[in-house]
Amino acid sequence: MKELRFFSVFWLHQAAAMLSFAAVVGIGLLVTRNPVNLFGIYARMFPVFVLIFPAVLTLSGRSVRDVALTFGAKRMKCYAVRELLGTMLLVLLLAAAAVLDKLLLLVPDGGEHTFGLTAGGAVLIFMFAFAAQQTAFLLEQVKGGKARGILLGVLMAALMGGGMMAYLLIGSRFGQSKNIEMGIGNPFWVGAVLLAAVAAAVMAAAAAFAERKAVVSV
């Protein structure tokens, strides 16, 4: 498919940049063996990057989509390809976050400093990041500072922020304390994942609908 060929090069650049960054952090962590230096901090915070970068990269991808349309690409194929590649990037980054989380355990005292990315936590982060990414797809269709744009921007930030809070609560000692039991076992998170999933589905449907009539603005 021509659209896949076109977008995949940009995707490879993005994925390579992000994975290189993760590799530098991982290698730095193993070499320095210090969980509280810059490498350790980045390793712990990588799930936060997972929440932010895919959405931000989606927002900046409109100009690339416009170029594709300029050359006669089909709107819905562009959208489908961008969804596919965006989700793949998200999964790759999440995998990198999981690897970095495991690497922290190999470093002396690393286990005390890791938030601990559980399988359930990864699902939760994925869903929040995915919902933020879908909101970004819709947001990129909005021109200027209209109320709808502001609302979607706030929603996207809220989804990223919600994901970050969830990650901190699930992984931190605060979240696992006896007074406020907010570990991954808390059924609250099932509701949060479902809520994010609904938000992602609604945003994706709205973005796909808007994409049908996308106009080149370059």
Add this chain to the structure above:
Amino acid sequence: MNTIDTKNAVLCAAGVSKSYGKQEVLKKLDLNIQPGCIYGLIGRNGAGKTTLLGILTGQNTKDSGEVRYGGETVWENRNALQHICFSRELTPNTASGQNALRVKDYLRAAEIFYPKWDKAYAEQLLEKFGLPKADRKKAIAKLSKGQMSMVTITIALASGAPVTILDEPVAGLDVVARELFYRLLLDDYTKTNRTFIISTHIIEEAAKVFERVVILDEGRIVKDEPTEELVGRFAYLSGANEALDAAMAAAGVTALETQLLGRHKMVAVELSGAQRAQLAAADGISVEPMNLQNVFVALCGHGDAQR
């Protein structure tokens, strides 16, 4: 009057309208692009040229009407769109901010999407325009306006698309590069006989390559005919005020544009052959030819050029 053959048209627009908010940019416009012809699309700023070209190539939406290439609708139709290249004017900024895409990204896109893309020819063109290989890795935003135009022209010419559209192709180019562009365009046209549509504000310079001209004014096509025929029908009449008024009234001619020169005046008019002969024979009246730019100003100036 539109005298074109709609049956042989390669690209047709019928009843196309487009509004941005309350502003109606295109008003039930009909256009039939014939194969093997170089069209000039001219109009004032905001006349709707880029909107029309965007709609013709499925890059912009229309409110009503239909656009077809070879009988097939162009909207979301790769079968049709792969035969149409609209090489848009590149800008340093895009909807997502600075245009960080590189020249090579655009060339790669052209290679992917245009089945008749000629990579070797594209290389030759970039060499001819003097765009060094190092600059092809630069972001578009880092290029000069002239270099952006070189990329636009290269994509258009190397696309091999049967209908190739250029929007302001010579913007920012120096006179030598502009001459090179017109020569390359004519060379390509001679070899391939494909259709070109060129939208430009540099009318008189480009007029020499236009076989046919489409004049767009306030969302309507006011003229669509062979350039020579169009220009040949217009003339400047000059003479003493009273004598000129009387001669024009006798010939049944209406002034499109008037320039007062004391007791004399010069008017731009559209004439039939008989009217031209009658006025040329009138005492004290001179009939001078107009060029395409003069015709355009007379038709679309709405008196603005006299203010």
